[in-house]
Amino acid sequence: MMQQFYPSVPHAFRFELNKDMHFSAAHFIPSEDAGKCQEMHGHTYFINLTICGNELDTTGFLIDFKLLKNLIHKKYDHSVLNHHPEFESKFPTTELLAQQIWQMVENLLQTSANQPHCLQVIVRETPTSYVVYRPSKEDFQ
């Protein structure tokens, strides 16, 4: 698991939940600027999600941890990121993967009556490289 100190998000919500997960996937970045990353290669991606809200559901969950894992792990584990429709017109960089994961998670959260929000997504691509995505106000509908 991603055992490190995470950058924290300032917020005033009552509850904050964090979920770690990882998946293995291949990708390539078909840009001359990407150097050796133009060739297909694989990573074990480590993901950390920060979910916040003021209200819990009837079970006492902000959101079930398992729903978060299923959403991302089932979709991307042992896949080629470039083959997913969301990466047909953009490259699966760490930044764009983090943004895509944020959108998927936020869409899931908005189906829940207690309406939590995803305030941060961390995607670690290699032991030395990771990206933090924090949505802007206009990203929330």
Ligand SMILES: Nc1nc2c(c(=O)[nH]1)N=C([C@H](O)[C@H](O)COP(=O)(O)OP(=O)(O)OP(=O)(O)O)CN2
């Ligand atoms: N801003 C970004 N830069 C790079 C991305 C990216 O998604 N966003 N991706 C790559 C490659 O996909 C590569 O797999 C990861 O690059 P890098 O961290 O350079 O990998 P190394 O293991 O070689 O890192 P070292 O710290 O030099 O060992 C490239 N850039």
Ligand SMILES: [Zn+2]
């Ligand atoms: Zn890579």
